[in-house]
Amino acid sequence: MRVHGFVRVAVTLCALNARARADDPLPSWNERASKSAITSFVAKVTEEGSAYFVRPADRVAVFDNDGTLWCEQPMYFQFLFALDRVKALAPRHPEWKDEEPFKSVLAGDPKSLAAGGEKAAAELIAATHAGMTTDEFNAAVKEWLRTARHAKYNRPYNRCVYQPMLELLAYLRANGFKTYVVSGGGVEFMRAFAEEAYGIPPEQVIGSAGVTRFEERDGGPVLVKDPKVLHVDDGPGKPAGINLFIGRRPVMAFGNSDGDLQMLQWTAAGPGPRFALLVHHTDADREYAYDRQSHVGKLDKALDEAARRGWTVVDMKKDWKRVFPET
Amino acid sequence: MRVHGFVRVAVTLCALNARARADDPLPSWNERASKSAITSFVAKVTEEGSAYFVRPADRVAVFDNDGTLWCEQPMYFQFLFALDRVKALAPRHPEWKDEEPFKSVLAGDPKSLAAGGEKAAAELIAATHAGMTTDEFNAAVKEWLRTARHAKYNRPYNRCVYQPMLELLAYLRANGFKTYVVSGGGVEFMRAFAEEAYGIPPEQVIGSAGVTRFEERDGGPVLVKDPKVLHVDDGPGKPAGINLFIGRRPVMAFGNSDGDLQMLQWTAAGPGPRFALLVHHTDADREYAYDRQSHVGKLDKALDEAARRGWTVVDMKKDWKRVFPET
Numbered sequence: 001m002r003v004h005g006f007v008r009v010a011v012t013l014c015a016l017n018a019r020a021r022a023d024d025p026l027p028s029w030n031e032r033a034s035k036s037a038i039t040s041f042v043a044k045v046t047e048e049g050s051a052y053f054v055r056p057a058d059r060v061a062v063f064d065n066d067g068t069l070w071c072e073q074p075m076y077f078q079f080l081f082a083l084d085r086v087k088a089l090a091p092r093h094p095e096w097k098d099e100e101p102f103k104s105v106l107a108g109d110p111k112s113l114a115a116g117g118e119k120a121a122a123e124l125i126a127a128t129h130a131g132m133t134t135d136e137f138n139a140a141v142k143e144w145l146r147t148a149r150h151a152k153y154n155r156p157y158n159r160c161v162y163q164p165m166l167e168l169l170a171y172l173r174a175n176g177f178k179t180y181v182v183s184g185g186g187v188e189f190m191r192a193f194a195e196e197a198y199g200i201p202p203e204q205v206i207g208s209a210g211v212t213r214f215e216e217r218d219g220g221p222v223l224v225k226d227p228k229v230l231h232v233d234d235g236p237g238k239p240a241g242i243n244l245f246i247g248r249r250p251v252m253a254f255g256n257s258d259g260d261l262q263m264l265q266w267t268a269a270g271p272g273p274r275f276a277l278l279v280h281h282t283d284a285d286r287e288y289a290y291d292r293q294s295h296v297g298k299l300d301k302a303l304d305e306a307a308r309r310g311w312t313v314v315d316m317k318k319d320w321k322r323v324f325p326e327t
Numbered sequence: 328m329r330v331h332g333f334v335r336v337a338v339t340l341c342a343l344n345a346r347a348r349a350d351d352p353l354p355s356w357n358e359r360a361s362k363s364a365i366t367s368f369v370a371k372v373t374e375e376g377s378a379y380f381v382r383p384a385d386r387v388a389v390f391d392n393d394g395t396l397w398c399e400q401p402m403y404f405q406f407l408f409a410l411d412r413v414k415a416l417a418p419r420h421p422e423w424k425d426e427e428p429f430k431s432v433l434a435g436d437p438k439s440l441a442a443g444g445e446k447a448a449a450e451l452i453a454a455t456h457a458g459m460t461t462d463e464f465n466a467a468v469k470e471w472l473r474t475a476r477h478a479k480y481n482r483p484y485n486r487c488v489y490q491p492m493l494e495l496l497a498y499l500r501a502n503g504f505k506t507y508v509v510s511g512g513g514v515e516f517m518r519a520f521a522e523e524a525y526g527i528p529p530e531q532v533i534g535s536a537g538v539t540r541f542e543e544r545d546g547g548p549v550l551v552k553d554p555k556v557l558h559v560d561d562g563p564g565k566p567a568g569i570n571l572f573i574g575r576r577p578v579m580a581f582g583n584s585d586g587d588l589q590m591l592q593w594t595a596a597g598p599g600p601r602f603a604l605l606v607h608h609t610d611a612d613r614e615y616a617y618d619r620q621s622h623v624g625k626l627d628k629a630l631d632e633a634a635r636r637g638w639t640v641v642d643m644k645k646d647w648k649r650v651f652p653e654t
Contacts, residue, residue, distance in 0.1 A: 057528060134570055178530075191574045201384060202574030203505075203530075212570055214563035214589050220596040221589070223570050230557070230571075236541035243461055243550050244536055244557075245572060247518045247529030262541050262548070269547040 025171040027321070028164040034277070034319045037312045038168065041275045045251065046175050052273045056176040060250040062242060062263060063169070065183035065190060065207075067256040067297040068279050069198060071150070071160040073288040075296060078189050079121070080157075081144050085128035088140075102127070126227035133222040134188060134212060141192035155327065158193045163325045165254075165279075169198055177252070181205045182242060184234035184259055188225075206245045208233045234259045239266035251275065261302040268309060276311040278302060283317040352498040354648070355491040361604070361646045364639045365495065368602045372578065373502050379600045383503040387577040389569060389590060390496070392510035392517060392534075394583040394624040395606050396525060398477070398487040400615040402623060405516050406448070407484075408471050412455035415467075429454070457537060457554035461515060464552055468519035482654065485520045490652045492581075492606075496525055504579070508532045509569055511561035511586055515552075533572045535560045565590035578602065588629040595636060603638040605629060610644040 029035040045054040066072035086096070086105045096102035101120035104113040113120060129137065145158045153160055169179050181190055181200055187207035194200045211228040214221060233241040239262050242250065253260070253267035256279040264276040280299065281290050291299040306313050316323070356362040372381040393399035413423070413432045423429035428447035431440040440447060456464065472485045480487055496506050508517055508527055514534035521527045538555040541548060560568040566589050569577065580587070580594035583606040591603040607626065608617050618626040633640050643650070 187571070187574070203572065205574065209571055212567045214566050214593070216592075221566070221592050223566060223593075239541050239548070239550060240539045243539055244514070245530065247514070247532065265543075265548050266541070266550075 025174065026164065026167045028167055030319055030321055032319050034312050034314045038171075038275075038277070041252070041273065042172070042175050045273050054251055054273065058248065058251060059172075059175070059177040060180065060246060060248060061172050061177045061252040062180045062182040062206075062250045062254070062267065063165070064238075064255040064257070064260045064263070065181050065185050067281065068254055068260070069161055069165050069169075069181065070157070071153075071162075071287065072297050073290070074151070076185070077157045077160075078185050079124075080148070081141065081189070082124045082128040084144060084148055085140065086124060089128070129186060129189075130210060130225045130227035133224055135222070137188055137225055138192050141189055145193055153324065155324075158197045159327065160324060161197050162279075162320075163322050164320045166198065166325065168254075169200070172252070173199070179204065180242075180246065180250075181207070182233065182238055182263060183207045184232070184237075186210075187233075206233060206241045208237075236262045238263035242266065253277070254279070255302070256281065257297040257299050258302045259297075261305060264302065264311065265305070268311070276306070276309070277314060278306050278311060279314045280316060282315050283320075283323065285317075286323045287316060289317075352501065353491065353494045355494055357646055357648055359646050361639050361641045365498075365602075365604070368579070368600065369499070369502050372600050381578055381600065385575065385578060386499075386502070386504040387507065387573060387575060388499050388504045388579040389507045389509040389533075389577045389581070389594065390492070391565075391582040391584070391587045391590070392508050392512050394608065395581055395587070396488055396492050396496075396508065397484070398480075398489075398614065399624050400617070401478070403512070404484045404487075405512050406451075407475070408468065408516070409451045409455045411471060411475055412467065413451060416455070453554035456513060456516075457552045460549040460551055461539060462549070464515055465519050468516055472520055480651065482651075485524045486654070487651060488524050489606075489647075490649050491647045493525065493652065495581075496527070499579070500526070505531065507569075507573065507577075508534070509560065509565055509590060510534045511559070511564075513537075514560075533560060533568045535564075561586045563589045566593035569593065580604070581606070582629070583608065584624040584626050585629045586624075588632060591629065591638065592632070595638070603633070603636070604641060605633050605638060606641045607643060609642050610647075610650065612644075613650045614643060616644075 026035055044050060044052040047053060063069055066076055070077070083105050086102055090096055090106055097106055101113055101116045101123055104116070105124070145156055148157060149155060150157055150160050172179055179200055181194055181198065181204065183190060185207050187205055187209045190207050191202040191205045194205045195202065209230045211226040211230050212223040213226050215224050231237065231241060238260065242263065249270040250267045251273065252275040253264045254277045255264055268274045268276045278299065281288055281297070283289060290297065291303060353362055371377060371379040374380060390396055393403055397404070410432050413429055417423055417433055420429070424433055428440055428443045428450055431443070432451070472483055475484060476482060477484055477487050499506055506527055508521055508525065508531065510517060512534050514532055514536045517534050518529040518532045521532045522529065536557045538553040538557050539550040540553050542551050558564065558568060565587065569590065576597040577594045578600070579602040580591045581604045582591055595601045595603045605626065608615055608624070610616060617624065618630060
């Protein structure tokens with residue numbers, strides 16, 4: 001009987017354990033403080049009658065994109081798109097082979113390119129992101145995602161998304177949250193893949209934006225992308241973008257760099273329960289390790305602020321069982 | 328038996344008629360072409376398997392506000408708010424009694440005010456819509472709506488909304504449409520009442536917008552409204568605004584003036600079934616009658632385009648059983 005009883009208990013425990021795993025909405029998160037901070041917050045704000053209850057209409061969660069939902073190394077993917085786009089457009093621009101910054105891009109000379117600084121970057125973005133219709137740009141991004149591969153992972157860039165964050169997005173939506181991307185990246189660049197990659201529809205993607213111009217053409221009206229910047233959705237531009245596009249303060253905010261600091265501050269400063277989280281890139285093997293000194297995704301002031309305010313900081317190496325989805 | 332049969336038929340017909348009325352999602356619309364154009368379009372795009380079926384995610388309907396969802400006479404309500412706001416703020420601005428355009432506003436002299444033209448209007452908007460936090464502005468609009476009354480109707484401005492359009496919004500939402508306001512009015516002005524008046528949440532209100540500035544204050548971070556214009560959501564700015572905020576082309580568009588022309592063109596030019604409608608203000612008794620010559624809500628080019636394209640034109644006097652909700 002004792003043996004029988006032990007077996008029965010063991011079987012029951014195994015079954016419970018399997019059920020717990022099957023029921024676990026965040027299977028790629030290790031059982032550590034970050035995970036329980038998330039799940040206990042969500043439990044608290046979704047429990048009707050609780051003092052912390054947040055009505056469904058107010059359940060807004062905002063996510064930075066580069067370095068938070070997808071990888072941003074060795075360089076912001078949108079910049080890699082711009083470089084590839086220069087190469088693709090070069091046959092139509094014979095003058096580029098003698099003109100900087102295009103010359104350096106075409107010659108594959110990152111050093112001279114870097115010497116051009118922000119001015120060069122702005123020229124590249126203008127040449128590759130403007131002077132075409134919104135439909136043409138969308139098609140160009142989709143074609144690039146279909147064909148280009150990340151050098152380290154040899155997979156399409158839109159598969160270099162973080163599996164634990166995909167689970168988190170789905171988990172929040174299952175709990176009545178409306179999930180938004182709020183990123184310094186270009187809004188039209190991100191909308192070309194956000195719905196498929198993250199389950200986030202275009203109207204919930206907020207980003208940097210240029211001016212578009214309505215034009216009547218033979219085939220009907222079009223919107224043409226002008227090289228003029230309308231909104232820079234980075235740093236203090238993030239709360240401004242949230243206010244402009246959403247018009248209400250988020251309850252949860254997720255970022256990974258100093259560019260997300262004001263978004264997290266703005267979110268955390270609201271009345272009632274608020275949640276702020278930073279992804280700390282600590283995993284040089286499976287991904288990249290960088291923070292205070294990085295040129296891409298610098299995390300310095302926000303890391304200090306997180307310590308001061310008690311925000312959740314994800315240690316990618318320790319907190320995540322896996323980084324990317326299967327292939 | 329014949330009499331009995333007749334009575335039975337009559338009773339049955341009455342019951343069917345009552346049921347039809349009870350089931351009618353648009354009871355304030357007369358049974359005319361405008362109403363049937365709307366209902367037959369909606370039936371067509373929501374019927375699974377139909378060649379015209381539109382998947383729920385793409386069911387986007389955009390509505391102009393001034394003159395389409397609420398009255399815009401004798402003047403845009405937001406401008407009346409600005410005038411009242413000057414009066415409310417005057418004690419803090421003693422210099423205004425000698426400075427135009429404030430002097431004319433405070434003296435109740437619409438003629439000199441009008442002489443100031445667009446420059447005067449821009450100064451009034453800047454003085455009453457900037458230099459405060461977004462929360463302070465929201466509170467000011469709500470207080471005005473609570474206390475101010477429309478001169479002709481003696482009711483709060485947010486009750487000068489069109490009952491037939493409220494029914495239309497609810498009907499479209501019941502059929503899986505996401506309803507948006509897309510207006511030349513200020514986005515933050517409209518968000519202060521759109522949820523309560525129209526059932527449209529802030530994130531589905533698109534409008535003209537100024538720059539906001541993130542600022543850290545003692546009580547925590549705030550967004551301060553700057554007097555700088557970011558986006559003018561009127562005329563060609565409407566399709567640009569739709570592209571910026573929603574990122575997909577609407578299936579249905581509703582307007583009432585030339586400021587809506589490009590929004591209707593952009594919507595109607597999409598592939599697949601599209602619907603465009605203009606509200607024509609033809610009812611001088613119950614509301615106002617105006618079109619090609621009006622300074623507010625001028626309807627001229629768009630009326631010609633509607634005839635050319637076969638868009639639906641609502642004749643307010645004939646198509647609407649009633650104009651406003653009970654009190």
